[in-house]
Amino acid sequence: DAMVIQNPRYQVTQFGKPVTLSCSQTLNHNVMYWYQQKSSQAPKLLFHYYDKDFNNEADTPDNFQSRRPNTSFCFLDIRSPGLGDAAMYLCATSREGGESYEQYFGPGTRLTVT
């Protein structure tokens, strides 16, 4: 089945220790998104890629960076995680030009910072 896969599902890192979250998709969608979601809050868009074009949200901290080496994979790098970065990180994809442009989400990676 075509899907969005995120690894790992749970990640524990130490304060200040760099961490990388990964996302892959078999949907062949041209747009990929990274969201941060904290408990009982709306998902907050961090970045999105339209094909290879990188779009950084204005309020995304410099501590967060992203890479998309090819259509299928996307990575979120947190250079120096702080306690406030503990959250669920959601990867999503969409196909621009589709009927509704709905976003398909991966299962998320829950990040804990100790």
Place this chain on the structure above:
Amino acid sequence: GQNIDQPTEMTATEGAIVQINCTYQTSGFNGLFWYQQHAGEAPTFLSYNVLDGLEEKGRFSSFLSRSKGYSYLLLKELQMKDSASYLCAVRDSNYQLIWGAGTKLIIKP
């Protein structure tokens, strides 16, 4: 600024009907989405409205009034598994999704 408003929490009884409202103020409009999110899981797509009116999909229906900046999600024949958060999201003129904080729906037997 852009804003999506929905109630924080609602409670309903198994087998009943519940309506979750969403009002929005965005820079442009290119469609409204409803997503369901169970605790600790990712959002899953429920419905999409771009024209005024009612879209029905099984037990779930979604309504849109663009002139009023208003939508609702109607859930019929509620089941315990419908306990989840329901997120309203609007795609603005830049085709970016503006998300509401979600409505936590609690179903009681």
